Amino acid sequence: MRKLKLITVCAALALLGACGDTVGKQTVYGAAGGALAADALGGDWRLGALVGSAANVLACDSGEVDC
Numbered sequence: 324m325r326k327l328k329l330i331t332v333c334a335a336l337a338l339l340g341a342c343g344d345t346v347g348k349q350t351v352y353g354a355a356g357g358a359l360a361a362d363a364l365g366g367d368w369r370l371g372a373l374v375g376s377a378a379n380v381l382a383c384d385s386g387e388v389d390c
Contacts, residue, residue: 328363331359331360331362331363332359332360332363332364334359337356342379342382342383342389343379343383346380349376349379349380349383350376350379350380351376352379353375353376353377353378353379353380354372354373354375354376354379355372355375356375356379357371357372357373357374357375357376357378357379358371358372358375359371360375361374361375
């Protein structure tokens with residue numbers, strides 16, 4: 324079970340690292356990564372998806388991340 328959580332967290336981090344070419348892709352990648360991370364850590368996956376999508380779009384639009 325512990326290995327599954329580790330694999331899930333790694334997958335979530337990989338998804339959060341993927342920016343996407345359009346705002347739609349950025350939203351989807353961020354939501355998927357946030358939902359996976361929240362679920363793996365025992366949180367609400369819906370809130371994780373919301374926070375992940377917003378964070379990924381803001382990171383790409385701010386210029387801090389090379390997308």
